Amino acid sequence: MNPRVSDIIASALIRHIDTFFGLMGNGNAWLCNALEESGHGIVPVRHEVATVAAADAYHRVTGRLAAATTTYGPGYTNTVTALAEAAMARTPLVFVVGSAPTTGHRPWDVDQAGIAAAVGAPTFTVSADDAGTVTIRAVAHALAERVPVVLAVPYDVGAVPATEDGQVIPDLPTPPHPPELSAADATTIAGMLRDARRPLILAGRGAKSASAQLRVLAGTLGADVATSAPARGLFEGGSGYRDLGVCGGFATEFAAQQIHAADVVLVVGAGLNQFTMAFGGAFHPDATVVQIDLANAATHARVDEFFRACSSQAVREITVRLGDVDRPRVDKPSVPEPARPEGDALAPDGRLDPRSLMVRLNRILPKDKLVASDGGHFIGWANMYFDLPAADSINLLGTAFQSIGLGFPTGVGVAAAAGERLTVLVTGDGGGLMGFADAESFVRTAHRGVVIVFNDAAYGAEIHQYATKGLREEPMLIPEVDFAGLFRALGAKADVIRRLEDLAAFEQWVQTGSRGTYVLDCQVSPQIIAPWMCEVAGL
Known part of the structure; x- marks a missing residue:
């Protein structure tokens, strides 16, 4: 019996991709099986948006192409925010997804190619006659154009035998020579x-x-x-x-x-x-x-x-x-130290000052780390206060599309790329709750992981932009969530941090090089406003 279409797709992809992030469903079950049988398998995630977000983050860290895979319909539409982010950020990746059967749309099918086109991702559809060729064409397009591509597998195609022509897997075309400056x-x-x-x-x-x-x-x-x-x-x-x-x-x-x-x-x-x-x-x-x-x-x-x-x-x-530069030199003052305000031990409301918290955490954490950050009011603290060794040591996935809630999915991709290095995931309580389905994925994937939750019991960005203009705060508030308790249930070590002294056990964990994931549920003050937010809100 000829190999199935899904087998050919998997064989073509693994020639150029070493990491796959997926969530199995009706539309991609045969592909997931083919990847498992090939010895590659998938990094399983718990929400479909994490398949694409993790593949995006993996590429940003490694520079290598990654793949995502989900089922059709709701499995597909759940990925659209991450797909839009990847398109806007010009991240190449291959998203293999089930699609409507060749006989036509069923009542629950949607125009997946139209949705992808709307966010800037082209769709390539395989058949039994061209599975290998179309798969390689999709890979080549992603790399040459620096975009995410959707590789659609119709529901009635993935499990059927590929024809002789469909089994052909061509070499990847030579990429176009990049333009040069004259x-x-x-x-x-x-x-x-x-x-x-x-x-x-x-x-x-x-x-x-x-x-x-x-x-x-x-x-x-x-x-x-x-x-x-x-x-x-x-x-x-x-x-x-x-x-x-x-x-x-x-x-x-x-x-x-x-x-x-x-x-x-x-x-x-x-x-x-x-x-x-x-x-x-x-x-x-x-x-x-x-x-x-x-x-x-x-x-x-x-x-x-x-x-x-x-x-x-x-x-x-x-x-x-x-050549030799002979121009008048301008006297320039040296960059002052410390470059950032060190803050107070506690804010006026008795909760943590995020500035002093970040100063302390920067002293505790090693410089050689990878950081994944969700979006929100807190987004600047890690970038402003953490020492970072090289470009793309911090992954700010979501900023191109101005999304929050992609922190845990991003962390999965960064952790998969990190190897032995420490992965630090920074999130807020609002965005963290949005993406919490993949908190388990992060704990499972990270060799050594740290989760820092800026827990201010609010959507801080909205508080500072709109409550300051007189809008009612109630829709912007979040009940105090015990993130430490939630993570302990997932097998992580976790502490609630109310004072800087509460970081002592975490500091010892870092110094001993322990494996696993350590969660810091940091009860920060909503009263300390980040400088970038003052700029946005006109404060």
């Missing part, structure tokens, strides 16, 4: 940087491959450097430049002032979203903003000159043409 354009940009009095280099996740070249360029210029939030750590290990940290809402007041003083800003591999741009106020109105990116056009209206090019090649060419 010599003339490199000379132009080099001239701008050479003539600048206060050049600034801003790098994002898209510049990871150019990190070494960027450090050389920055050192040659004596420039200031900054990064987008997830690219923190990209300039670690260099010299001859001043590292201002994160650009935008998570910047310190000092760094924001220095970034605003730049007269030429070279942006490499950063999308310039509203947070990086400090809602339009990051750069001086007279500054010249030059962007190098693989996008087809400038990603923000503030960009004056856009060049579509591979970051590593472009930066190398600019550096070659820069």
Whole structure:
């Protein structure tokens, strides 16, 4: 008997993908079985949204393609928030999903291809005659276009034998050569940087491959450097430049002032979203903003000159043409220490001050860690206070689509990628409750995991944006949830943290290198407002 269509799909995928996140149902049962029989299997999750979110997070950490799989209908629609995030963040992944049978839609079927197209993900549909070829075509498209793709398996196709043509699994096509910066354009940009009095280099996740070249360029210029939030750590290990940290809402007041003083800003591999741009106020109105990116056009209206090019090649060419820099040096103050407010032991209401909490946690946790953060009022604390070793050491999945509730699903993907490294998952009580189905997935997947819950018994972002404008607080409040108790039921160690002294047992756990997951249910004050939230809310 010929191998089933699902067997061919699995065989084609495992040539290029080593990790699969899935939740089994009617529409993908044969695929899950084929993966198990191949020796790969899936990382099981408990809610469908986590399949796509975990695959996205895994790619952001490793740079390798991952796959997600669910059943059709509600299993599919449950993933749409994560699928939209992946599309907006330009994350390549393959989402294998059951779909309506070839005989036509059943009463419970929806237009899955239309939904995918609406969020920016193309759909490839297999048949018994082309299963291997279409699967490889989907993989190639995801990698070449840097997008999530949906690989649809009709309900009446997955278990049938593949034809001889359907069993063919072609080689992956040679990827298109990335666009290069021309010599003339490199000379132009080099001239701008050479003539600048206060050049600034801003790098994002898209510049990871150019990190070494960027450090050389920055050192040659004596420039200031900054990064987008997830690219923190990209300039670690260099010299001859001043590292201002994160650009935008998570910047310190000092760094924001220095970034605003730049007269030429070279942006490499950063999308310039509203947070990086400090809602339009990051750069001086007279500054010249030059962007190098693989996008087809400038990603923000503030960009004056856009060049579509591979970051590593472009930066190398600019550096070659820069030559000796002989321009007036501007006296710049050194970055102050401590760069962040250390806060008080307790806030005026007697609950934890998140600033002093993060200072203490940063001293306890090793620098070599991977951080996954959900969205919400607390999102800036980890990025502002944690030492991070390299770009993508912090995963802020959800920010492109401005979603909360993807923290635990993100943590699963980060933990799967972490190996022996410590995975730290940061969430709030609101977003944490949204994604709690995959708290068990995180506890099971993490070799060494830490969960930090900023528990303020409220949707803090809404409190600070809308209660301050006179709206009633009741819809924004959450009953005090015992996250420590919930996690103990899942097999994790857990403490309720009401004072900094309550961290003593956790500190000992970190120092002994113990395995498993440790949960810190931190009872933080809603009265301490993050600087980025003050900016958003106009406080």
